[in-house]
C-alpha cells in the first residue's frame with residue numbers, strides 16, 4: 119500500500135476509477151486498516167483533541183411515506199409498529215437530555231406528513247427557548263427548499279440527510295421508482311446553500327454496492343464538503359426486500375471511516391448505532407480511528423423497539439441516555455473524553 123500521507127493526498131484529487139482501484143487494493147491488504155485508522159486518529163486529534171461529541175438522538179416518528187427497499191420503516195411494511203411522539207413528549211425528552219448536559223439535540227424520523235412546517239417551526243422555537251444553548255439537528259428526510267428555509271429561520275442549525283448512494287443507477291436498485299436520486303442530491307445542495315451544517319452519508323455494504331459506487335461516494339463528498347458524514351454497515355431487516363442480503367462488513371466500514379477522516383479532516387464523524395449494533399467492539403475501534411461523535415438515544419423507552427430500521431438495532435446500555443455515566447467512563451478508559459458541548463464544525467466556531 120502507498121503510505122498514508124500519499125493516500126490522503128490521492129483522495130483529494132484522484133478520479134472515481136482511480137479511487138475504485140485504491141479501495142480494491144486497500145481492502146485486499148490487511149495491513150491497510152490499522153495504518154489508515156492510526157493516520158485518521160492523528161488527523162482527528164490534531165483538530166479535535168480527545169473529544170468525543172455527544173448528541174441526544176430523539177426518534178420522533180416511525181411513520182414514513184417512503185418505501186426504501188432496505189428500511190424497516192418503509193410504508194409497505196405492514197408488520198411495523200408505528201408511533202408518533204406528541205409535542206409535549208418531544209419537549210420533555212429534549213428538556214431531560216438538556217438537563218443532563220447534552221447540547222445537541224437531534225430530531226430524526228420517517229417522512230411523516232404530520233410533522234408539517236408550522237408544527238416543526240413551533241417545536242424548534244420551543245426547544246430553543248427551553249434549551250437555549252443547544253444546537254438543533256434535524257433528520258426528517260426530503261422536504262422543499264422553502265420548508266428547509268422555514269425550519270432554519272425557526273432555529274434549526276444542522277440537517278442530516280444521507281445521499282444513500284452517489285451513483286444514480288445504484289440508487290434505482292435501492293429505491294422504488296417514485297423516489298428520485300436527483301431530488302435527494304438537490305435537497306443536500308439546498309441545505310448547504312441555506313447555511314445548515316449538513317450531514318451526508320451512506321450504508322457500507324448496501325446491496326449492489328461495488329468499489330466503483332463506493333469511490334463515487336468519495337468523489338461526491340469531496341465536492342459537497344459536508345460538515346458531518348454518517349456511515350454504518352447495511353444491516354438486513356426481516357420485513358424488507360433485502361431481508362436475505364448479507365450484512366455490510368464492519369472492517370470495511372472502519373476503513374471507509376478512516377478514509378473519510380483523511381478526505382475531510384474537519385468533519386464530524388459518528389461511530390453510528392449501526393456499527394455498534396453490528397459488532398460492539400467496532401464502536402471502540404471507530405472512536406480510536408477517525409470517528410469523533412456518539413449519538414445516545416433519548417427517545418421514550420417504550421417506543422425504542424419500534425424504530426426498527428434494521429434487525430437487532432441497539433438502543434439501550436451505552437446507546438442510551440440512561441447510561442451517560444457509563445459511557446463517559448468507557449470513553450475515559452479508552453483515553454478519550456466525553457464532550458457535552460454543541461460540537462459545531464470548526465468553520466462555525
Ligand code: SAM
Nearest residue numbers: 188189227228229257258259280352353427428
Ligand atoms: N427519513 C430520514 C431520511 O431519509 O434521511 C431519516 C431516517 S432514516 C431511517 C435514517 C437512515 O437509516 C437512512 O439514511 C439509512 O441510511 C439508514 N438505514 C435505513 N435502513 C437501514 C438498514 N437496513 N441498515 C443500515 N442503515 C439503515
